[in-house]
Amino acid sequence: MDKDKKKKTIYDLAVLAEASPSAVSSVLNGTWEKRRISKKLAEKVMKIAENQGYNLNAQASLLRRDKSNIVGMIVPKYDNRYFGEIAEQFEAMARSKGMFPVVTCTQRDPELEFEAAKELVGYQVECLISTGATDPDRIAAFCKAAGVQALNLDLPGKDAPSVISDNYAGARDLTSLILRRCRSDLGWEGPLRFIGGRLSDHNTAARLDGFMDAHKELGLKVPNENIQASGYSAKAAWDSLKDFRPFGPTGIFVNSTISLEGVVRWHSQLSEGTENIRFGCFDRDPFGKFLPGNVGMVEQDVLQMLEVLFELIGQPNLENKVTLIPCNLEEF
Amino acid sequence: MDKDKKKKTIYDLAVLAEASPSAVSSVLNGTWEKRRISKKLAEKVMKIAENQGYNLNAQASLLRRDKSNIVGMIVPKYDNRYFGEIAEQFEAMARSKGMFPVVTCTQRDPELEFEAAKELVGYQVECLISTGATDPDRIAAFCKAAGVQALNLDLPGKDAPSVISDNYAGARDLTSLILRRCRSDLGWEGPLRFIGGRLSDHNTAARLDGFMDAHKELGLKVPNENIQASGYSAKAAWDSLKDFRPFGPTGIFVNSTISLEGVVRWHSQLSEGTENIRFGCFDRDPFGKFLPGNVGMVEQDVLQMLEVLFELIGQPNLENKVTLIPCNLEEF
DNA sequence: AATGTTTGCACAATCGATTGAGCAAGGTGC
DNA sequence: GCACCTTGCTCAATCGATTGTGCAAACATT
DSSP: OOSSOOOOHHHHHHHHSSSOOOHHHHHTTTTTTTTTTOHHHHHHHHHHHHHHTTOOHHHHHHHHOOOOEEEEEEESOOSSSHHHHHHHHHHHHHHHHHHEEEEOOOOOOOHHHHHHHHHEEEEEEEEEEEEEEHHHHHHHHHHHHOOOOEEEESEEEEEEEEEOOOOOHHHHHHHHHHHHHHIIOOOOOOOEESSSSETTHHHHHHHHHHHHHHHHHHTTOGGGGGGOEESSSSOOOOOOOOHOOOOOOSEEHHHHHHHHHHHHHHHHHHHOOOGGGGEEEESSOOTTGGGGTEEEEEEOOHHHHHHHHHTTTTSSSOOOOOEEOEEEEEEE | OOOOSSOOHHHHHHHHHTHHHHHHOOOOOOOTTTTTTTTTHHHHHHHHHHHOOOOOOOOHHHHHOOOOOOEEEESSSSSSHHHHHHHHHHHHHHHHTOOOEEEOOOEEEEEEEEHHHHHHHHTTOOOEESEEEEEEHHHHHHHHHHHHHEEEEEEEEEESSSEEHHHHHHHHHHHHHHHHHIIIIIOOOOOOOOEEEESSSSHHHHHHHHHHHHHHHOOOOOOOOGGEEESSHHHHOOOOOOTTOSSSSSEEEEOEEEEEEEOOOHHHHHHSSSEEEEEEEEETTTTGSSTTTTEEEEOOHHHHHHHHHHTTTTTTOOOOOOOEOEEEEEEE
C-alpha cells in the first residue's frame, strides 16, 4: 500500500482497475455520470483509490482546468483580533462556498505585499484580496494585467472595489462617547488627544475627520499638538505620551489596539491622577473592557464586511467603488 | 501589453524573443548560464518578460519539478497572540529560507484539520506542520503514505517529531508564583483552582501535573473540585466560575488567554472581594499585565520553537521524539 | 584541410489530470 | 435484416514549464 514513497496517480489506479486513466479521472472528480461511466466501474475505482491512499495532484488538475477556485488574501499582521478574525472568517466562508483560501501575512511591508501578491497570482488565484495594504493600487494593476480579480478590504484603493469600515462615523461616535464620559465622570470638557496610526493612511485620516467633527459639534477646538498619529506600534504610542503628565482630567482617542498597548503602559506607570483619565479605542479587544479608564471600543463588523466582499468575488465589470460598513460601538 | 486578459506564457515570450520556449524558460528560472544561453539572449528575454508582465505559472512549474519548496501549516485559531505569532513567524522564517509557506486555520475541528491536511498534500507541500492538532497522528499517517514529511508543533504526536513547550515546568513555575503571591499579597496559602482546557489534551494534562507538583512542594492538597478543565472557550471558563463567590482570598491558575477572558469577566462582576483574588495565566497577552489581580503570565517561546522546527524540516529519517522548549514566566 | 572542441541554442518528452471526440457492443424499432 | 440509438468506455490532445539530448555553427588545433 505505502511501500514506495511516491504518490499514486490516476495512471496507477487505472492499471489496478483495468480501466483507462480518463475513466479514473472522471470517477474521482465526479463527472463520471456525465461521461457515462458505469456505476460498477465507478465504485471499483473509488474503492481502489481509497485503498491506495490516492490524493489528487492539485497542480496537475489546476493546470488543465480553467477555474482554480483559489481565492488569495494578503493580511498585514496577526497581532490583533481584527485581522485575526478577518483571516479566520475569510477562510471559513471561502470553504463554505467551495473555494480554497490561501491567506498570507505581509508584515506591513510594501515590497512583501507585492511579492506575495505576485506569488498568489502565480498560483492561479481567481481573486486576490488586499487587506490593509499599503499600496493596493499597485497590486490591482498587476492583477488586472494578469486577468485576475482584485479587491480591497479594510483600506480602500482606486483601482479595485473596496470594502471598508465606516471609519469616519465610528470615530465620531467614539469621540463623542469619550467626551461625554469625560464630562459625566470627570466634569471635564475636552478636547481629547488622538494617539496612533498614520495620517497618510486613509483610515487614520477618516477617523481624524470624525474625531474633529465630534469636537466641532460641541464647539470644541483641538490644538494641533493633540494629534499624535505617530505610527502603528505600541512603542510609538508610548513615546508620544511618555513625557505627558496630565494636570487634572484628560481624555484620549486611541487609534488601534496596538497603540492601546502603549497607552495603557503609560497609564499604568503614571504615579498619580490615573483615575482622572478616560480613553476609548478604535478596534476591539476582549480584555479592553477591563482596563481602568477605558470607556468604549469600536468593533469593526468583520462578518458584514466579508459578506459584502464575497458577493463581489467572481462578479465581472465591477465599479471601483468603496462600500462602507458601519461599526459597532461598545460602551463600558 | 495587457490588451487581452490571458496570462502570458513562455510560448508567448518565445515568439516575441524569436527564441525557443526552453531558452525562455531557462532564462527565467536562472539556469540559463548552466544551459549556455548567451547573455545577449538572456537579457532580451528578461526585458520582454518584464514588458509583457510575465508571471510564472506555479502549477505548471511545480508539476514538472521534483521539489516544490512549499511548506504547509495548519493552525487551530487566530484568536490569540500565541497562534498568531506562530503563523506570522512561520511565514517569515519560511520565506527567509526560500520556501513558500501556506498556513490554514482549522477552527479546532478534527475533520477540517484532516481535510485541510489532505488539500495541502495535494498542493505538493514538502512538509506539513500540524499545530495544536486534535489528531496529529492521523495526519502523520496520511503524510507518510504520500511520502510527505510531517511535523507536530504545540501538541505532540506519536507518529511524527514534535516540538512543544515545556508545559509541565511552565505550569509548575506559574503555580508557584501564584501561590507565593497569594501568600505575600493576601496572607493566604492555597490551594489554587485550575480553570480551562481539557484533560484529554496533552498540554492541559502536563500543565495540571505541574500545577499539582507545585502544590505538593508546599505540602498542599488540591481537592478535585478545584480542577475545572471544562473547555477552551471564554464562556466555559465563566460557566465554571459563575456560581463561585469566594469567602476571602482565592487564587486561580488560568489555562489559556481565552479562558482568561471568562475569568476576568467573572472577576469584574463580583460585587465584593475582588481585591482578595490573585491569578496567573498560561500564555501571554499584552493587556494581561494590566488586569487587576493578575500576577504573571507564561510566554511560550515561539521563536525558539520555530527555530528548532525549521531545523527538522527536510531532514530524512528523524526519530519521532518530542522536543521540549522552555517557557518564559513574566511576573507582574 | 581534417579533426576536435566549445558555444548557443532547439527539440521533444515529461509531469498528472482533464476533456472533446470517437468507437465498439448491445439494444430497439420496423 | 437494416438503420439508428444508447451505453460504456478509450484515445489523444492539452494545460505551461522543465530538462536530457542533440545538433549546427564557430572556433581552435595540428
